[in-house]
Each structure stands twice: as structure tokens, then as C-alpha cells.
Amino acid sequence: xxxxxxxxxxxxxxxxxxxxxxxxxxxxxxxxxxxxxxxxxxxxxxxxxxxxxxxxxxxxxxxxxxxxxxxxxxxxxxxxxxxxxxxxxxxxxxxxxxxxxxxxxxxxxxxxxxxxxxxxxxxxxxxxxxxxxxxxxxxxxxxxxxxxxxxxxxxxxxxxxxxxxxxxxxxxxxxxxxxxxxxxxxxxxxxxxxxxxxxxxxxxxxxxxxxxxxxxxxxxxxxxxxxxxxxxxxxxxxxxxxxxxxxxxxxxxxxxxxxxxxxxxxxxxxxxxxxxxxxxxxxxxxxxxxxxxxxxxxxxxxxxxxxxxxxxxxxxxxxxxxxxxxxxxxxxxxxxxxxxxxxxxxxxxxxxxxxxxxxxxxxxxxxx
Amino acid sequence: xxxxxxxxxxxxxxxxxxxxxxxxxxxxxxxxxxxxxxxxxxxxxxxxxxxxxxxxxxxxxxxxxxxxxxxxxxxxxxxxxxxxxxxxxxxxxxxxxxxxxxxxxxxxxxxxxxxxxxxxxxxxxxxxxxxxxxxxxxxxxxxxxxxxxxxxxxxxxxxxxxxxxxxxxxxxxxxxxxxxxxxxxxxxxxxxxxxxxxxxxxxxxxxxxxxxxxxxxxxxxxxxxxxxxxxxxxxxxxxxxxxxxxxxxxxxxxxxxxxxxxxxxxxxxxxxxxxxxxxxxxxxxxxxxxxxxxxx
Numbered sequence: 067x068x069x070x071x072x073x074x075x076x077x078x079x080x081x082x083x084x085x086x087x088x089x090x091x092x093x094x095x096x097x098x099x100x101x102x103x104x105x106x107x108x109x110x111x112x113x114x115x116x117x118x119x120x121x122x123x124x125x126x127x128x129x130x131x132x133x134x135x136x137x138x139x140x141x142x143x144x145x146x147x148x149x150x151x152x153x154x155x156x157x158x159x160x161x162x163x164x165x166x167x168x169x170x171x172x173x174x175x176x177x178x179x180x181x182x183x184x185x186x187x188x189x190x191x192x193x194x195x196x197x198x199x200x201x202x203x204x205x206x207x208x209x210x211x212x213x214x215x216x217x218x219x220x221x222x223x224x225x226x227x228x229x230x231x232x233x234x235x236x237x238x239x240x241x242x243x244x245x246x247x248x249x250x251x252x253x254x255x256x257x258x259x260x261x262x263x264x265x266x267x268x269x270x271x272x273x274x275x276x277x278x279x280x281x282x283x284x285x286x287x288x289x290x291x292x293x294x295x296x297x298x299x300x301x302x303x304x305x306x307x308x309x310x311x312x313x314x315x316x317x318x319x320x321x322x323x324x325x326x327x328x329x330x331x332x333x334x335x336x337x338x339x340x341x342x343x344x345x346x347x348x349x350x351x352x353x354x355x356x357x358x359x360x361x362x363x364x365x366x367x368x369x370x371x372x373x374x375x376x377x378x379x380x381x382x383x384x385x386x387x388x389x390x391x392x393x394x395x396x397x398x399x400x401x402x403x404x405x406x407x408x409x410x411x412x413x414x415x416x417x418x419x420x421x422x423x424x425x426x427x428x429x430x431x432x433x434x
Numbered sequence: 435x436x437x438x439x440x441x442x443x444x445x446x447x448x449x450x451x452x453x454x455x456x457x458x459x460x461x462x463x464x465x466x467x468x469x470x471x472x473x474x475x476x477x478x479x480x481x482x483x484x485x486x487x488x489x490x491x492x493x494x495x496x497x498x499x500x501x502x503x504x505x506x507x508x509x510x511x512x513x514x515x516x517x518x519x520x521x522x523x524x525x526x527x528x529x530x531x532x533x534x535x536x537x538x539x540x541x542x543x544x545x546x547x548x549x550x551x552x553x554x555x556x557x558x559x560x561x562x563x564x565x566x567x568x569x570x571x572x573x574x575x576x577x578x579x580x581x582x583x584x585x586x587x588x589x590x591x592x593x594x595x596x597x598x599x600x601x602x603x604x605x606x607x608x609x610x611x612x613x614x615x616x617x618x619x620x621x622x623x624x625x626x627x628x629x630x631x632x633x634x635x636x637x638x639x640x641x642x643x644x645x646x647x648x649x650x651x652x653x654x655x656x657x658x659x660x661x662x663x664x665x666x667x668x669x670x671x672x673x674x675x676x677x678x679x680x681x682x683x684x685x686x687x688x689x690x691x692x693x694x695x696x697x698x699x700x701x702x703x704x705x706x707x708x709x710x711x712x713x714x715x716x717x718x719x720x721x722x723x724x725x726x727x728x729x730x
Contacts, residue, residue, distance in 0.1 A: 123625055144631035156622035160644045160723065170630035173640070201723055221630060
């Protein structure tokens, strides 16, 4: 079986700049041809270094980078048929939009007429025709991004690498350009590898989300899997949308665990325990913030197997379609419920109210 | 001067109008500072302007005021009379030397600017070594260079030892200017060029040099003007044929006519023309980018 032309495989990839610490530490990953992959992590986690190694701007200390079945380590970017879009776009300030896009064809020795023909086609595709003679400094952030995209795409790469492509834009434009990136990726039908530290960006765009910490992959998979089923506390907290409870296991039931925390014990949580858990273990549990329901203390109608933890309301934030209620359920840690707006305002709570934070059986997950 | 003061006056009035309506009295410090400023400008340009004015006297003219008639007599005299010295020859040599110095300074500063973006072994040492030659007294340095060339056995002349001595002055300057220029250069441009398939040479030719062009013109201007009026380092290294500043200096010793002043006027005009051309080039480059940026 022949591998697709733009599929990427990273095998045991390591990078060290000082010979002591690995910025990228043994990364293994497969990215299928034509998929949109997002590397997600805080700054300094090694995600940009991985991107630059795939691009050929950095050489790995160890490991292999295979694109389309061919080990590309040591090859120049053009030979890899990758193209990179830089964080601040790095458009050439002295060249017009047309000449910026034509640059790759120019250095290949194409005649002016020949390259301008190709460029004009490309500009039409990304709706830049009207801006052809302008200089980068006179373009808006979104227009600059389109130029950068077109300049990279004109080389007909099999992989496009994007280094924080949306970080230079303001909030509104970011959402708009996000869609544009996705549309371009579908139009071009090539593999996109995108580096970001914004989880919303990653889950909105990516087929595959790769969560990184300190040079290692913490979890990779479909956006929905990573968001809904984080593997551990780090991933759950980085992606957000989850409450993480930790505690010591006191008792293991068939469909629940009883855990204790330093100043509260006997917390019964409905969760399917896995075989590895034993009494006395320290475990982390995750519950999605939108799975939490709030009930007045003493209210009836708690379903079977549900968990109910008494809590006090610390703060309330109206978010439009939902209301964010911050609770003191776990001492010294955030516990948040996202309550649909309509439900919340049927019987609104106030700050200081004591209530029950509940979730149905099976909603909590045990983290690694 | 009066123009400057008037302008100052207008802006002061404008500034004050917003704050206090109808206040005609200026603080006494205004008059004091205005006097100091007037004196400063007079001291700065007065002597030069005197020379320019006196160079336009007619044949009866002397070295001091009052002005005796007006004509271009002394300019003609300057280029026709042998007794005034080898003005044409020294001017010629000075221009050639300045061009040579400019080219070498430009190339060297550009490469040093590229090199010093990264740390390398001994970079601080090399940097201070370079600054050292700026600090060294020019006359002493010139004598040293003269001695060195004599010892090696290369006859001192404007295109050997004087070139070397002048470079010890222009190179550090050029490199320092280049550092300032490079500080605004984004390395991502080079990476982008490489990413798009440009060779190293193509990257330099199509990206680095065009982006840095205004800065490179500034370095060239520095090189040229520093060389064109260099005296101290050239004095002991020029050999038997003088450069223009040396020629002027020797003329002050034996020429007692306003043709000396005419020479001053001519060299100033040459300097201004060159500065004007360079600044014009920078403005043109920026304007071309600016206009294309603004159009639409």
C-alpha cells in the first residue's frame, strides 16, 4: 500500500538546542493526508519547534520525519514540498502583493509573464485581485494573512505549516479568518499543520488535535474526543469546559466511587470505576461543566445514581446563551456550571445561595 | 534666525491660546533662552557664512571684511592659477578615495551587520577592537599607519596607506550605523525566502538588500563624508600627493587670497550635493513604497 502523498509521520522526534534539555522529547505521531491538524499547548511546549522541524527550518536531534513515505530530514523546504506561513506572516515589505505571491516562482526562474499568469489565478482564488499592486504595510491583518496563504500555496505544497496564524488578528477577525483557513484547506485538499495556544481555535478547526506539554504529546485525537474525553488533568484543564475533582478513593461501588478530600469525606460520585483503581488511590475525576445541574438545597427529584454535592454560589456571569455559575464545591479549586440561559432564569440563583451541584450517573470520567 | 524665532513665537502663541486666553507677557526665561539659541546658531553657521560671502569678492578682495565688490573671480582663479596649489588634482584624488572608502565601508559594514546578528566566538572582543580605533587619536593612528606601511615597504600614497588610515575611521562608524539598521530587520523574511525556495544568494539579492536599501544608502553617505573631509589620519599617510583637506590646509599656510574661501565654498557645495543625492535616494525609496502603499 502506498502512503498518501501528504501524510506525515513523526517517529521518535527529539530536539535539543543546548544538548541538555529536550525541547521536543520523543514525539510519535501520524497525520493522514489532507487532514487539518492542530498542535495545542502553552508557549514553550515545543509545538513551534516541531512545526519548524517539519518545515525544514530546524534539524531534529534525533528521530525521523516522514512525508508521503519519504524521510525528509536534511532536505530543503522546497524539496520536502512543504510551505510555511509565519507567525507575523513575514511578507516582503518592499514587494507588492503580486510580487510577494510570485516570489517562489521568481526564484525558480520563471519569466515575468509566466509567473504573473499563475499569480493572477491564485489572487482570484483568494480574492486579492484588487490589492495586487499594494504593499503589505497598507493591508489589514486579514488581507495580509490571505497574501501569506497565497504566497505559500503557489508552490503547490503537499503540506502547509501555519505558525500561530491567527495570533496577529483581533478577536472578530480571528473567527472570520478561522473559517477562511478551513475553507482554503478544503479547497487545496492538502495537509494543514497549525500551531496554536488557543484551545477554541484548535477544536474549531482541527480534524486532529494534538495537546502538548513540555515537549511531549499528552493526547492526540479527533477534536471532540480530546475535548469530551480528556485523558488526564492537564488536558482537561488546558482544553477547559471540565471540572476536575481529585481525591482519595475510600470505597469502590459497582457504579460509583466514594472519595475523600482533605476537609471533606464521603463524596459519592457516580462513575464507572475501571479495574485499576484500588481503595487508597489518589484519583482525578472530570465532569463537563455543561453536564452540571443546579438544584435548590432540599429539592427532590434527584435521579438514581446521580451525584449531588452541596455548594455555595461564588459568582455568576451571564454569557448570552448560557450562564456561568462559579461554585465552592471543591475547596480552593474552580468548579463551574454552565447552565442554559432559559433554565437559569426560570429560577435564578444569587451569590451566596447554597445549592446542590448535581450530575447524572455516567457523566463523570476517571482521568489517568 | 529671525524666521526660527518667529516660528517659535507662533507656536508658543498657539500653544498658549488653548490654556490661558489673552496673555501677552512672556516669562523672562523666554528671552534668555532665545538669546542663547541665537548665539548658538550664529556661532555654528556664522564663520562658514562669512567665508562663503567673502569668496564672492572681485579682484580687489582681501581676507577680511569689508566686502570689496562681487564677482566669481576667485573661483576662476582657483582652477586656473598654479600658485594656489593643485586644487583640481587633490579634489580628484579626494573624490576617488572617498568612493573607494565608501564601497569598502558599505560591503564590510553590510557583512558585519549580517554576521553580528548571531553570537560567535570572540564577538565582543572584535566589537571592542573596532570601537577602539574610533577612540584612538587620529593623528597618532595616522603616524602608526604611515610607519607600518614604510616598514612593510609599500610607498605611502592616498590609495594605499591613506586608504587604510581612513578605513580605520569609517569602518567602525559604518558598522555601528549598520547595527542600528539591522535591528529593524526581521529574520523571518530570510526564512520565508528560504521556505519559498530561494538560494542564499537569491535571498540576499531579492530580499535582504532591497529591504535594507535606505539604511545602506545612509552607511554609504557616512563613509563618503567621513572620508571626503578626513584630515588627521590622512596627514601622515597621504604621501607626496595631497587630498583636498590637506591641500586646503597647506594653502592656508601660503595662499593669502580669497581663492582659499572660494575653495571652501566649492567643497561645501560638493558635500551638500552628495548629501542631497543620498537623502533624495532614501526619500525616493521610501516614497515609492509609501505612494504604492497609500494608493487605492
